[in-house]
Amino acid sequence: MKANGRVFKYGDNVDTDVIIPARYLNSSDPAELATHCMEDIDKEFVEKVKKGDIIVADKNFGCGSSREHAPLAIKAAGVSCVIAETFARIFYRNAINIGLPIIECPEASKGIEDGDEVEVDFDSGIITNKTKGTTFKGQAFPEFMQKIIKAEGLVNYINSQYK
């Protein structure tokens, strides 16, 4: 499986309040949440994002609230992968549980700029910056998490366990 898209680049500590502000949490519809995704940090994101695009950020992406609405909004906006130096732990769990691909890779986070064209190979963990002609190796998931990812989320994984 591969992701391929243009990069939206952000800095440290992108919190869940800017990913999806609480004023929109009276909805839990992913498509509706997606229309406000990143609104308080990047007003143009929603207009510019195309299916397959990639978010790259620095440290502690997704810090703050436990709202699963944050990865749901990102996924429904069409984003195919989030690459960061580190993720906040609840966002990390949530992304895996709902089937939004994420990769921790400090080198890629430093070596990729806004607007770069990037390809991610999830099987090998190789991240290719096609604009700059550079490649990076993302951190592999533990086997247990790979099972959840392969099942396309925790619900399917549990269903396979409790038949």
Add this chain to the structure above:
Amino acid sequence: MGMTMTQKILAAHAGLDKVEAGQLIEANLDLVLGNDITSPVAIHEMDKMTVDTVFDKDKVALVMDHFIPNKDIKSAEHCKCVREFACRHDITNYFDVGEMGIEHALLPEKGLTVAGDVIIGADSHTCTYGALGAFSTGVGSTDMAAGMATGKAWFKVPSAIKFNIVGKPSKWVSGKDVILHIIGMIGVDGALYKSMEFVGEGIKNLTMDDRFTIANMAIEAGGKNGIFPVDEVAVAYMKEHSKRPFTVYEADEDAVYDEEYTIDLSTLKPTVSFPHLPSNTKTMDQIAEDVVIDQAVIGSCTNGRIDDLRCAAEILKGRKVKKGVRCIIIPATQSIYLQAMEEGLLKIFIEAGAVVSTPTCGPCLGGYMGILAAGERCISTTNRNFVGRMGHVNSEVYLASPAVAAASAVTGKISVPEELGL
């Protein structure tokens, strides 16, 4: 190599004699929590599961607290969804208007969280119950759904940072100042994926409410959980509030910590987190220029408990909220509300020109009950001051203790109680 307090609790709940940092385990859960924002998503996920009942109707807690009493039609639909689910599954611990309070103040008060428990909640501040010696951590809605269905959750066993608490705090220094000081010191990802274990002789000088405040904000340092040893104060609290048996775990003598810090409470000063990160702290004596405020909020899962209200009342008694400042005070639960009434605190607040609200998380996350306009500033006892957290993207939130928030409400600028001759 010994285990930390957190590791011992996790090992016991995974049926293992020993666990070590980094190990993936599946642990049995004592309680699964959700609120009116996160539960509807969890219920939707549970609908997709082949398991169609909750694992134990007594071990699920559903607390309607964020946008309730409902602020709009969509919020009302969310609560209706949870209400119907609670009814369908005969959930024992479902708390709606009239019974509800802010979840992390309510559950310990109802005796649902005790030492030795493993608790997950679809709310990031679920880490609060570490104050009683439980392992508790925030998760998302899908984890909540899985927890409700199976009674289990997977965890990566965390390593830990040890905070050795010594000394005694001065009059206007509280748990909030302790945790803001720590977050300022280690940063908003300083404890990422880790336990924050608090130990030391100074803990006896922290009230139960101080400890709840400190454990509550472990997540603001990126922590997986924050946890306190179970001493006489914690045991007395649990005996007063709970009939459940509890188990006391202690870290091994040879437990390994990634880092160790000593926090001398006697040296701490009232501390404020400036916009837009909780780690952007300054002690009050470092604030050179007046920071004029438009609003003061005293409440939330961080600081809406009785000690917090008593502290605010001590400052507001016989004084007036500065003209032009809105002061919003929110007791965290019905029981705290009633106690504040009986102690005469509500009278003090109202005579001072503050408003007192029914329990709600409302303003903390910019939901309702105190939204900020562009350019406005709020001093708040809540837990986050991210961009747009309490309203307009160009508004500002300053995090502080109830003492600083109350004193600031009177002067109209960020102030310590000493400025009022206290």
